[in-house]
Structures are given as structure tokens and as C-alpha cells.
Amino acid sequence: MKIVVDAMGGDYAPGAIVGGVVKAVNELGVGVVLIGVEDEIKAELNKHSFPSDKISIVHAPEVIGMDEPATVSIRKKRHSSITAGINLLKSDGHDAFISAGNTGAVVAASTIHLGMMQGVERPGIGLVIPTLNRFAFLIDVGANPDPKPKHLLQSGQMASVYTREVLGIPNPRVGLLNIGEEATKGSDFTKETYALMSEKIPNFIGNIEPNEIFSGKCDCIICDGFVGNVVIKIAEGLMESAGTLLRREIKKSPIALLGAFLMKARLNHIKRYADYSEYGGAPLLGVNGIVMISHGRSSAKAIKNAIRAAQREIEHDIIGTMEKEIGG
Amino acid sequence: MKIVVDAMGGDYAPGAIVGGVVKAVNELGVGVVLIGVEDEIKAELNKHSFPSDKISIVHAPEVIGMDEPATVSIRKKRHSSITAGINLLKSDGHDAFISAGNTGAVVAASTIHLGMMQGVERPGIGLVIPTLNRFAFLIDVGANPDPKPKHLLQSGQMASVYTREVLGIPNPRVGLLNIGEEATKGSDFTKETYALMSEKIPNFIGNIEPNEIFSGKCDCIICDGFVGNVVIKIAEGLMESAGTLLRREIKKSPIALLGAFLMKARLNHIKRYADYSEYGGAPLLGVNGIVMISHGRSSAKAIKNAIRAAQREIEHDIIGTMEKEIGG
Numbered sequence: 001m002k003i004v005v006d007a008m009g010g011d012y013a014p015g016a017i018v019g020g021v022v023k024a025v026n027e028l029g030v031g032v033v034l035i036g037v038e039d040e041i042k043a044e045l046n047k048h049s050f051p052s053d054k055i056s057i058v059h060a061p062e063v064i065g066m067d068e069p070a071t072v073s074i075r076k077k078r079h080s081s082i083t084a085g086i087n088l089l090k091s092d093g094h095d096a097f098i099s100a101g102n103t104g105a106v107v108a109a110s111t112i113h114l115g116m117m118q119g120v121e122r123p124g125i126g127l128v129i130p131t132l133n134r135f136a137f138l139i140d141v142g143a144n145p146d147p148k149p150k151h152l153l154q155s156g157q158m159a160s161v162y163t164r165e166v167l168g169i170p171n172p173r174v175g176l177l178n179i180g181e182e183a184t185k186g187s188d189f190t191k192e193t194y195a196l197m198s199e200k201i202p203n204f205i206g207n208i209e210p211n212e213i214f215s216g217k218c219d220c221i222i223c224d225g226f227v228g229n230v231v232i233k234i235a236e237g238l239m240e241s242a243g244t245l246l247r248r249e250i251k252k253s254p255i256a257l258l259g260a261f262l263m264k265a266r267l268n269h270i271k272r273y274a275d276y277s278e279y280g281g282a283p284l285l286g287v288n289g290i291v292m293i294s295h296g297r298s299s300a301k302a303i304k305n306a307i308r309a310a311q312r313e314i315e316h317d318i319i320g321t322m323e324k325e326i327g328g
Numbered sequence: 329m330k331i332v333v334d335a336m337g338g339d340y341a342p343g344a345i346v347g348g349v350v351k352a353v354n355e356l357g358v359g360v361v362l363i364g365v366e367d368e369i370k371a372e373l374n375k376h377s378f379p380s381d382k383i384s385i386v387h388a389p390e391v392i393g394m395d396e397p398a399t400v401s402i403r404k405k406r407h408s409s410i411t412a413g414i415n416l417l418k419s420d421g422h423d424a425f426i427s428a429g430n431t432g433a434v435v436a437a438s439t440i441h442l443g444m445m446q447g448v449e450r451p452g453i454g455l456v457i458p459t460l461n462r463f464a465f466l467i468d469v470g471a472n473p474d475p476k477p478k479h480l481l482q483s484g485q486m487a488s489v490y491t492r493e494v495l496g497i498p499n500p501r502v503g504l505l506n507i508g509e510e511a512t513k514g515s516d517f518t519k520e521t522y523a524l525m526s527e528k529i530p531n532f533i534g535n536i537e538p539n540e541i542f543s544g545k546c547d548c549i550i551c552d553g554f555v556g557n558v559v560i561k562i563a564e565g566l567m568e569s570a571g572t573l574l575r576r577e578i579k580k581s582p583i584a585l586l587g588a589f590l591m592k593a594r595l596n597h598i599k600r601y602a603d604y605s606e607y608g609g610a611p612l613l614g615v616n617g618i619v620m621i622s623h624g625r626s627s628a629k630a631i632k633n634a635i636r637a638a639q640r641e642i643e644h645d646i647i648g649t650m651e652k653e654i655g656g
């Protein structure tokens with residue numbers, strides 16, 4: 001098993017990336033190809049010890065910035081770690097690609113160079129989100145802001161297989177994110193999608209309202225890439241603002257400050273619970289290859305966990321399994 | 329000034345509604361017409377004291393349930409408090425209508441019976457949301473899930489006038505809710521809307537990402553009714569789930585429990601800060617009349633505050649002012 005990891009992607013690259021890769025080869029026994037600027041990767045690797053046959057380097061001189069326009073940068077920077085990494089994945093003996101870099105560029109390069117898997121027309125980014133029960137799988141959180149209803153059907157089918165095979169939930173319940181419970185509620189788009197999903201997805205449980213996402217009522221939550229991106233960014237922004245507000249209030253009172261100190265252990269427990277780095281990566285589903293997109297702020301731990309998630313996808317032959325079930 | 333209030337709408341009707349109306353006439357000096365089942369209203373009014381010339385009752389025997397399909401119930405129940413209340417607003421001497429009842433029914437009855445104001449083709453529900461700075465005005469949170477770009481332009485124009493006149497923010501900044509900062513980001517719909525708004529709205533500041541909603545960067549945030557509804561329901565669901573998680577964790581440790589006790593005063597302060605009942609109602613903009621939709625869980629305080637907000641709209645001749653500026 002050999003996983004290609006973009007050494008240059010993310011806010012803390014290449015340090016955090018290389019650190020995560022070293023953890024992964026030591027703890028999980030996988031082989032990794034680090035792709036990026038060779039000198040920089042070597043300098044980071046020198047800080048660690050690891051079995052030398054487990055990590056190799058492929059030089060890619062160009063780097064796509066986090067905010068560069070995706071399609072332009074893919075066309076112009078053919079020797080970027082993202083484009084070269086995806087092309088490496090296409091060659092024999094490489095099983096997955098992971099990047100914490102420019103999400104749009106990873107989606108574009110994967111779609112162009114890997115093509116789509118059988119039975120799926122558009123890519124979708126899935127994300128494991130914590131719920132009061134356990135977790136749920138939300139797709140699409142940003143790959144395709146203008147899908148057709150059939151693309152959401154395909155996302156639902158992929159999510160169902162992924163959640164069962166990789167996340168280990170038998171018979172996952174699939175729901176459509178919508179602003180009302182009944183089939184007649186929502187936009188023209190969600191009504192049409194509802195009809196399609198209720199016909200074609202056996203474990204479809206109907207509409208899921210946004211306030212129920214975190215309650216654990218549903219295992220796979222399906223939406224278009226615009227709405228899914230809004231969901232995760234609202235959640236992120238709200239938790240940040242609530243934290244700021246809380247700190248601002250606590251500072252006003254020494255008693256509250258003491259209270260916060262006493263609560264610290266439990267608050268940290270919640271923080272860990274809601275920490276994206278525990279899962280580490282968001283699978284890009286639909287393309288013909290295993291691609292994992294990590295958060296731009298990924299730590300070494302997040303990268304290690306993304307590698308573990310990719311490892312699970314490889315072990316379950318996720319693309320073959322999805323193709324077989326969607327085709328059938 | 330006479331405000332028509334739906335006595336039968338909301339989870340705590342008619343008790344909380346009548347309680348809020350009594351508070352309003354005593355504290356704000358407005359006159360109110362309570363519309364609904366006369367006997368029930370009288371029974372509630374008997375519990376309070378108030379200047380008897382300030383509150384009158386109009387009997388409407390039918391009640392539209394919170395979950396009834398909107399358009400059907402409007403057609404079938406012509407003598408419901410919502411339909412009769414909107415028709416009362418059309419008659420001379422009535423200045424606003426407030427309901428905590430079925431939102432879809434209020435939107436449908438208002439659109440059908442009041443018609444649209446000049447220069448606006450579709451209604452939008454605005455909502456004042458707390459931010460780290462002060463507050464922002466988000467529109468549309470659910471009236472129109474399938475708008476065209478020109479409808480969002482009109483929402484932006486209305487929001488700008490409303491925020492300045494009624495909420496007292498001079499030169500409010502208007503932003504388009506989108507999943508990227510640049511004009512080229514987002515869906516086909518948001519790109520087209522961006523072009524229109526940047527041409528026609530002088531104080532347009534561009535795209536606002538969902539994680540920035542609560543930061544206070546923008547005064548008026550414009551989106552379609554589907555996305556706006558997702559935003560408020562995600563926020564509601566996330567805060568509820570976070571609260572459940574927090575209580576669950578705190579109970580595990582007596583020390584954390586003591587900490588929470590010490591923090592209580594500041595936590596309550598935050599709760600008040602984020603409490604929708606402080607503002608009380610969401611204006612339905614675009615229809616040719618002042619209509620305020622209150623939360624289904626409205627308390628007496630929320631109803632009083634909704635009446636105060638309607639009073640401000642009346643004092644600022646909000647519809648005349650919006651028509652003049654949008655037409656110009």
C-alpha cells in the first residue's frame with residue numbers, strides 16, 4: 001500500500017505534513033510518497049526517525065497557493081505538487097492521494113486527470129461531522145455548487161456505501177437536507193431530488209431539517225455543494241463567535257473566571273469531541289481514485305488520521321464497491 | 329396607531345399573545361385589535377388590567393395549525409385569524425399585522441391579499457441576528473426558496489432602507505451571502521446576483537462568507553430563502569446540541585458542576601444577548617402592508633417587542649420610504 005501525500009499543501013506545510021506522515025508510517029505501517037519541493041521535504045524529514053524504506057520523495061517544483069483560482073492554477077502549474085501528485089496516483093502502485101492544499105485545485109485536478117468513476121457524473125466532498133449520537137457523513141460540502149438532482153442521488157448512493165464500508169455503520173440512514181419535513185417542502189430542486197431519492201435509495205428516510213443535523217437522527221446527509229459549504233462555515237463561524245463572546249464575558253468577572261477554570265477539563269473533552277483533526281480528511285467521492293482533502297489548518301495529527309482514513313478506503317476497495325452497487 | 333395581532337398563532341397562544349399585547353398597550357401606548365376566537369381572548373384578557381379603549385377584539389372562528397400546508401389552509405379557512413387579520417389590515421385605520429402562527433400561511437395570505445409594494449416582485453422575511461459587534465439583518469430566511477437574482481437585488485434594496493430607518497444604522501453595508509469572497513466564486517445564481525447588486529446597490533460590500541455572519545463585518549446579509557432558512561436552523565440546532573453536550577459533560581464532574589454554577593451569571597448574560605425575543609419579530613418585507621412574523625415559541629415579552637418593532641416601522645412609514653428609494 002502506497003499513499004501519495006502533498007507535502008506543500010496547508011497552512012503549516014511542509015512541517016505538519018511531514019510530521020503526520022512520519023507518525024503514520026511508524027504507527028500504521030503504510031508506505032508514503034511525499035510530493036513537493038525536495039529540499040524542503042528533506043530538511044523536515046531530517047528532524048524525524050522512521051523506517052527509510054517506508055517514505056520516498058518525488059520532486060515537484062511548483063506550489064499552488066491556498067487562494068489561487070483553481071482551474072487557472074491547474075492549467076498553468078503542471079509541475080505543482082497537486083497536479084503531479086494526482087498524476088502519480090494514476091500510475092501503477094499508488095493507492096491514494098492526500099492534500100491539505102487548495103481544495104478547488106484538488107477537485108479540478110482529480111476530475112480532469114482521474115476522470116469519474118462508473119455511474120457518477122460529478123464529484124462531491126464528504127465530511128464526517130460529530131453529532132450527539134456519534135457522527136454523520138455530510139456530502140457535498142463544496143465540490144459542486146450547481147448540481148442537478150441526479151447528482152445528489154449519486155452522492156446519496158456513494159455516501160451510503162462509504163458510511164457502511166469505511167465508517168462501519170450497517171444500513172446507514174440517508175436523508176436529504178431540506179427546510180421542511182414533508183416531501184412537498186423546500187425548493188423546486190429539493191422536491192425533484194426527494195422524488196428521485198425516495199425511488200432509488202432503499203434506506204432513504206426523507207428530509208432532514210438543518211437543526212437536526214447534529215442530533216444524530218441520520219447517518220448520511222445529502223445536499224448541494226453550496227448549501228453544504230454554508231453548513232460547515234456557519235458551524236465554524238458560530239462556534240468561533242460563541243467562544244469569543246464567552247471569553248469576553250468571563251473576563252468581566254473573577255468568579256466566572258474561576259468557574260471556567262474548574263470546567264476546563266470537561267470543556268477540553270468537548271473540544272476534542274468536536275475536533276475535525278480526529279477524523280483528519282474529507283474524501284473526494286465520485287472521481288476514479290481515492291483522494292482525501294484535509295483542512296488547510298491540518299496538524300500532524302490530522303494528517304496522520306487522514307492517512308488512516310485513506311488506508312481504510314483502500315482496504316475496502318471503496319471505488320470498486322461503490323461502482324458495483326451504484327451500477328447494480 | 330392600531331396594530332392587528334393574531335391571538336391564536338404560536339405555541340403559547342392565546343395566553344402569551346394576550347399577555348404581550350397587554351404589556352405593549354401599557355408600556356408603549358399603542359392600540360391593538362386582537363383577532364381570533366372571542367371567548368378564548370376574553371378569558372385571557374380578564375386576567376390583566378389595561379386601558380379598555382386600547383384593546384378591541386374581532387372574532388375569527390377558525391385557526392390555522394402550525395404545521396398545516398400554507399396555501400391549502402389559506403384557501404379553505406377564510407375565517408382564520410391569519411386571513412381575517414390580513415384583510416383587516418387592508419381596511420382603513422389599521423397599520424400593521426403581527427402573527428406568531430404558521431409562517432407559510434402568513435406569507436401566502438399577505439402576498440395574496442395585500443399584494444406587493446411598488447418595485448418589488450417577491451416577499452422576503454428579514455431577521456435581526458446578534459453579532460459580535462451589535463446585530464445584522466439577514467434576509468430572506470424562508471419566504472422564497474426559489475428566487476431569481478433580481479429578487480435578491482430587491483431584498484438588498486429593502487434591507488438597506490429598513491436597516492437605516494428602523495434599526496438606526498446609517499449607511500448600512502450590504503453583503504451577498506456566498507461560499508467565497510471573490511466575485512467569481514459560488515453558484516451560477518450567486519455570480520449573477522453579485523453582478524446585479526454591485527451595479528445597483530451603492531453600499532454593496534461584496535460577498536460575505538457564512539463564517540463571517542456573526543463577526544459583525546456586514547449590516548445587511550442577502551441570500552435566497554432556502555439558504556437563509558438553513559442558516560438560522562443550523563445556528564439554532566448547533567447551539568441546542570452544544571448546550572446538550574455541555575450539560576452532559578458537566579454532570580460527569582462535581583468540580584465542573586461547581587464551575588458552571590460560578591459562571592452562571594455571565595452565561596445568562598450571553599443567553600440574553602442571543603435571545604430572539606429581545607427583538608421579537610421578523611418583518612415580512614415586499615408585501616404592501618406592515619407584517620411581522622414572530623417565532624412560534626414567542627413569549628409575552630417577544631410579542632411586546634414585535635409590537636414595538638411594528639410601531640417603529642409605522643412611525644418611519646417604512647413602505648412609503650422603501651417604495652420611494654427603490655423606485656428612484
